[in-house]
Structure formats: C-alpha cells, structure tokens
Amino acid sequence: MIGEPPGGFRPGDVLRISCPFTDAVVSAVHLYDVAIRWPWWQIDPESDFIQWNGDVALPLGSSLDDDRGFFTTIPDADALAAGDRCRVGIRPAIVHVMSVDHFDPPLETGRLPRSRRNLVLLRHGESEDPDAEYQGYCIDPDDDQPITAELLFRPYAFLCLDDELADSAGRAWRFIAPWNWTPFDGGTGTPAWPLTLLHREGAEPADDSIGAVTAATSTGSHADELAHWEHLTGASPPARSRVSSASR
Known part of the structure; x- marks a missing residue:
C-alpha cells in the first residue's frame, strides 16, 4: 500500500x-x-x-x-x-x-x-x-x-498514543484514541482546550513537542475535532465516546 x-x-x-x-x-x-x-x-x-x-x-x-x-x-x-x-x-x-x-x-x-x-x-x-x-x-x-x-x-494528529496532558480546566488526561480519553480523576467528559503536553513515551517531552501541542490547541475544541471527523466519515464515533461528546 x-x-x-x-x-x-x-x-x-x-x-x-x-x-x-x-x-x-x-x-x-x-x-x-x-x-x-x-x-x-x-x-x-x-x-x-x-x-x-x-x-x-x-x-x-x-x-x-x-x-x-x-x-x-x-x-x-x-x-x-x-x-x-x-x-x-x-x-x-x-x-x-x-x-x-x-x-x-x-x-x-x-x-x-x-x-x-x-x-x-x-x-x-x-x-x-x-x-x-x-x-x-x-x-x-x-x-x-x-x-x-x-x-x-487524522484527528489529534499532533498527539501520540498514550500521551499524558493537562487541559485548561486543570484536569489531567491520557490520550488512548481520538474518541477515547481517560481522565486521571476518574470522571467523565472531554478535555478542554488548550492542552499542555506533560509526558510522552513515559518521559518529559521536548520543548518543541510541548509547543506544537499548545499551538495546535490554542483555538478550536474537542467538539470541533469531532465535528470535522463526522463530516468526512458520515459516521458517529464509537459508543464509548458518545456520552463524553454530549457536552459539546
């Protein structure tokens, strides 16, 4: 291919x-x-x-x-x-x-x-x-x-799988997949942009990686990322994310 x-x-x-x-x-x-x-x-x-x-x-x-x-x-x-x-x-x-x-x-x-x-x-x-x-x-x-x-x-193209991030509301998250975010506080919802990259591949990320994530999420939102994906695919995200995207 x-x-x-x-x-x-x-x-x-x-x-x-x-x-x-x-x-x-x-x-x-x-x-x-x-x-x-x-x-x-x-x-x-x-x-x-x-x-x-x-x-x-x-x-x-x-x-x-x-x-x-x-x-x-x-x-x-x-x-x-x-x-x-x-x-x-x-x-x-x-x-x-x-x-x-x-x-x-x-x-x-x-x-x-x-x-x-x-x-x-x-x-x-x-x-x-x-x-x-x-x-x-x-x-x-x-x-x-x-x-x-x-x-x-590619939704969240600026992230790598298993990245750990903080959102603008002060909550910490793990990025599992575009529509599968795991909050460290055990709660629900989706991350509020902008995002700050905390860990990548188990280590402190490089400054350019931190800057790239901050720049990519300085405007827009999770809801915008999801809406663009839905427009292109004509589909809904997996069921596990439908509850978390309801807040948009």
Whole structure:
C-alpha cells in the first residue's frame, strides 16, 4: 500500500483508498458470488491448515454481503460467466480506520505474503457497532495488492498514543484514541482546550513537542475535532465516546 502516514496508520484515520483495475479471469459463478482468479496474491505452499485455491469470491448484487467489500469488477459481477475475462479493482472510496491489528507470528491465510498487520476499515456512513461480532473490511497494507491510501484527516494528529496532558480546566488526561480519553480523576467528559503536553513515551517531552501541542490547541475544541471527523466519515464515533461528546 502506497502513501502510509508517518508513524503508520492508527484508529480514526480517514483515508481515500483505490486500486487500479487489473485484468483477471472468472473461475466460477455461484448463487451469491463470483470467483475471480486473484491477480496479485500467491498460494502459500507451506500453509498447514488453509489450502487456498487462488480465487477470491466477490459478492453478486443479490448477496447480503454486497455492501461489505471494496473490490468490484468491470463488467459488473452480475454480468459475468465462468471463463470470462474482466478487470478487478477498487473505485476511489472514503473510509475510516476502525482498528489496526498486528500479528506475530504473521497470520496464516493460505496465501502469500502472510499478514503482519491488517487495517479494519469502515465505509463512509458506517459507524462502529460495539455489539457486532464482526465488522469492517480487512486490508493488509503490506501485501502485493496495489492499493493506494491517501490520508485525508487524522484527528489529534499532533498527539501520540498514550500521551499524558493537562487541559485548561486543570484536569489531567491520557490520550488512548481520538474518541477515547481517560481522565486521571476518574470522571467523565472531554478535555478542554488548550492542552499542555506533560509526558510522552513515559518521559518529559521536548520543548518543541510541548509547543506544537499548545499551538495546535490554542483555538478550536474537542467538539470541533469531532465535528470535522463526522463530516468526512458520515459516521458517529464509537459508543464509548458518545456520552463524553454530549457536552459539546
């Protein structure tokens, strides 16, 4: 994947993804999906328990999974028959990162390369459902699929995960994720800007880091940061932050 932000991807990132349409062949057509001989991945000959056949199933329009993935075909999947040639890719789409999952050892999937991490992406307009067992679409940012990702917005881009800060009301906070702030006093709410950086990576931060956070929060508010993210994603933040953002 091209265009990874400095420091890597993180939850809350708003991305524009795409993948150039590439020639492929239809292996089979089933009731709810069409099997495409995938033009990028290779079969993992040393996979012990997953025997991948080189095909990827893309849902037909009649499938309940039709709105889950991002890859589509030209012509449309519903018009394809076994043996047809087609093109497969991703049209530009705005997504947001629900989570970044890491695997050590790499995840065995029957294909190569084995995944060391996955981005779990939600479509524009899709909010995280804390009660869903499975949600989102996984993309390996390090595999051979020529997916590009442009970072459109990173909420609290001037902070690092686990930063400790003081707000203008004198409360101390730990930054867990953009919509997940933990106050040291055990209370609720969201931090009042401007913010002062107290600790980064367990140590006293450098003066330039302190100055950058102070400058970035000299105007605006947490509510403004959230509103901009909601405008771009068409989604609501995770449920745990809806109570804390109600004060805006």
